Amino acid sequence: MTSNDLLKTFLDGAPFTMYFQPIVTDITGQHVMGYEALLRVPHPTEDGYIDPQILIQTALTKGLLVDLELIILGKVATILSQATSMAGSKIFVNVTMPMLQSPEFVHMLRQSPILRRCVFEINEMVPFTLDVAMNALTPLVEMGCTFALDDFGAGHTKLFHAVHLPVDIIKLDRSLLGNNASRHFLTNLIELLLSIRNVRLVIEGVETEEHVRHLQGIGVVGRVAYQGYLFGRPAEVQEPEERDVAVA
Numbered sequence: 577m578t579s580n581d582l583l584k585t586f587l588d589g590a591p592f593t594m595y596f597q598p599i600v601t602d603i604t605g606q607h608v609m610g611y612e613a614l615l616r617v618p619h620p621t622e623d624g625y626i627d628p629q630i631l632i633q634t635a636l637t638k639g640l641l642v643d644l645e646l647i648i649l650g651k652v653a654t655i656l657s658q659a660t661s662m663a664g665s666k667i668f669v670n671v672t673m674p675m676l677q678s679p680e681f682v683h684m685l686r687q688s689p690i691l692r693r694c695v696f697e698i699n700e701m702v703p704f705t706l707d708v709a710m711n712a713l714t715p716l717v718e719m720g721c722t723f724a725l726d727d728f729g730a731g732h733t734k735l736f737h738a739v740h741l742p743v744d745i746i747k748l749d750r751s752l753l754g755n756n757a758s759r760h761f762l763t764n765l766i767e768l769l770l771s772i773r774n775v776r777l778v779i780e781g782v783e784t785e786e787h788v789r790h791l792q793g794i795g796v797v798g799r800v801a802y803q804g805y806l807f808g809r810p811a812e813v814q815e816p817e818e819r820d821v822a823v824a
Contacts, residue, residue, distance in 0.1 A: 577620065577621055579630050579631075579633075579634040580634060580638070582619075582620075582626050582630060582631060582634070583630075583631055583634045583635055583638065583640070583644075585620055586617055586626075586631055586644070586647075587640065587643060587644065587647070590617065590618075590620065591618065592615065592616060592617040592618070592651070593616050593651075593812060594613045594614065594615060594616065594648070594651055594652060594655060594812075595613075595614045595615075595616050595810035595811055595812055596611035596612065596613055596614070596662070596667070596810060596811065596812075596813060597611060597612045597614060597803060597808060597809065597810040597811075598610075598611055598803070598807055598808040599611065599612060599666075599668065599778055599801055599802070599803045600801060600802050600803070600807045600808075601801045601802075602798070603788055603791065603792065603802065605802075605806070605807040605808070608665065609665075609666060609801055610665050610666030610667060610668055610695065611662065611665055611666075611667055611668065612667075612668040612669075612697075612803065612810075613648075613652050613667055613668065613669050613670075614628070614810045615628045615631075615648055616628075616810075617631065631644060632644065632701065636701065636702065641672060641674060641675070641702070642672075642674050642675050642678050642680065642681075645671060645672065645675040645681075646675075646678075646680055646681070646684065648669070649669060649671075649681075649684060649691065650684065650688075652667060652669055652691070652694065653684070653688040653690055653691050655813060656690045656691075656693060657688075657690055659813045661813060661814065662813060665693075666693060666694070666695050666722075667693055667694045667695070668694070668695045668696075668697050668724065669694050669695070669696055669697065670697045670699055670726060671696045671697065671698060671699070672698075672699060672701050672702045673698065673702050673704040673708065673709060673712060674702055676696070676698070676712045676713065676716065677708075677712045682716075682719075685716075685719060685721070692719075692720050692721065694721075694722070695722045695723065695724050695744075695745060696721060696722070696723050696724070697723075697724045697725075697726040697747065698723055698724065698725055698726060698741075698743070699726045699727060700726075700727070706734075706736060706737060706740055706741070709737070709741055710740075710741070710742075713741065713742050714742065717742050722744050722745075723741070723742065723743045723744065723745075724743055724744065724745035724746065724747055724778070725737060725738055725741060725743045725745070725746045725747065726747050727747065727749045727780075728746050728747060728748055728749060729748050729749045729751070729752050729761070729762070729765060730749035730751050730752075738769060738773065739772060739773065743775065744775060744776060745775060745776045745777075745778060746769060746773070746775050746776075746777055746778070747777075747778045747780055747803075748762065748765065748766070748777060748778065748779050748780060749780060749781075750780040750781020750804070751781075752765070752779075752781075753779070753781050753782065753787050753790070759790055759794075762779075762794075763794040763796075766794075766796055766799075766800065770799065776800075776801060777799070777800040777801070778800065778801045778802065778803055779791065779796075779800055779801070779802050779803070779804075780803050780804065781803075781804050782802045782803065782804030782805075782806050782807065783804045783805045783806050784806065785806075787804070787806070788806065
């Protein structure tokens with residue numbers, strides 16, 4: 577199937593679910609501050625899942641990105657309304673600037689107050705200027721929305737976005753843990769951001785004990801939060817009664 581076919585299948589109502597990956601506040605992984613919602617769509621003709629980036633990129637080129645994001649956000653709202661195991665947890669959801677600018681997004685927030693529990697991660701798949709972002713975010717912040725800047729330190733993310741946007745959380749891109757040179761940059765970046773903004777930093781892509789040793793070595797333990805396979809892989813929501821069922 578072509579990427580267009582895959583997108584049409586999804587938009588026409590193909591079954592999909594959301595997986596959730598924990599974000600923890602300490603290096604032991606015992607204290608969870610929230611979960612990132614991640615799209616999982618079974619492939620209609622092959623084993624496994626459709627790469628979400630294929631759907632997103634195709635939707636972007638077809639002018640259907642907001643439609644796709646609204647479907648995903650609606651699914652998140654449904655899960656949050658039913659999942660007692662995540663009651664009180666922050667749920668991180670990726671959004672683009674066109675989504676934040678859309679009247680449909682505002683309408684969904686008003687229709688589903690439970691979405692106020694979400695932290696909306698702004699990604700730069702669709703580039704934006706600071707003026708555009710401020711015009712979109714200011715009324716949403718006044719409505720009680722919370723925002724994070726996603727994948728900072730990679731791609732086209734600009735420092736003045738991190739300085740000026742009304743975000744409470746900055747997520748540092750996983751590439752910054754890739755090698756010694758990038759880790760040195762990570763150290764300096766953390767010090768800079770913490771010196772100029774009263775924000776929570778989340779380091780993405782923490783997957784190995786080596787990563788942990790590096791973070792301990794640069795003295796950021798206790799000052800940032802962490803996300804990565806070391807602390808938990810993305811998984812479907814399981815209620816307590818589901819986990820307690822014995823399998824014969």
